[in-house]
Amino acid sequence: MWSLSDEALLAGMQSGDPEAAAGFVRRYQARVFGLALTILRDRAAAEEVAQETFLKAWRRADAYDARRGQVATWLLTIARNTALDAVRMKRSEPWDPEALLAIWERQEGPEPDDGMVAVDDIRRLREAIGELPRDQQIALVYAAFYGRTAREISELVSAPIGTIKTRIRLAMLKLHSALEVTDEF
Secondary structure: OOOOOHHHHHHHHHOOOHHHHHHHHHHHHHHHHHHHHHHHOOHHHHHHHHHHHHHHHHHOHHHOOHHHOOHHHHHHHHHHHHHHHHHHHHOOOOOOHHHHHHHHHHOOOOOOOOOOOOHHHHHHHHHHHHOOOHHHHHHHHHHHHOOOOHHHHHHHHOOOHHHHHHHHHHHHHHHHHHOOOOOOO
């Protein structure tokens, strides 16, 4: 199973092949769980989100289009959106982004023996976010972690919508460069 492409595993999972489904889950479980844990900061909730993510991927496997991106990008987008939905369900108003950033900066991240999370990736992300100007950090937190639109962020921080869009775009470009992302888009 490990030699099969992501697309082949996804197609096998869609067709009901239990080995393909197990291979697909094994290949991505750490990344999906790690992303959910980063957003939710709650191990039990992250496990539920990871399980829901794979269920959604199975149900929506026919919607995957290789021309639009890689399987990993597609799956992690499902995971991110599922985690954001879980955040929204927990509270109607998100934490103050300043408070969230303060927590983010203080925490060291998961324990190194936690084989489910790429500790080095989280450390690099923390450092890259820490290098951003504060206004870009806040816009990024609202957009990426809380799923807020530019219009909603504009209202929350009392800044023009164009300014918010620019802050988010600049933050993403800086993270893209700092993390040396080469194949995500």
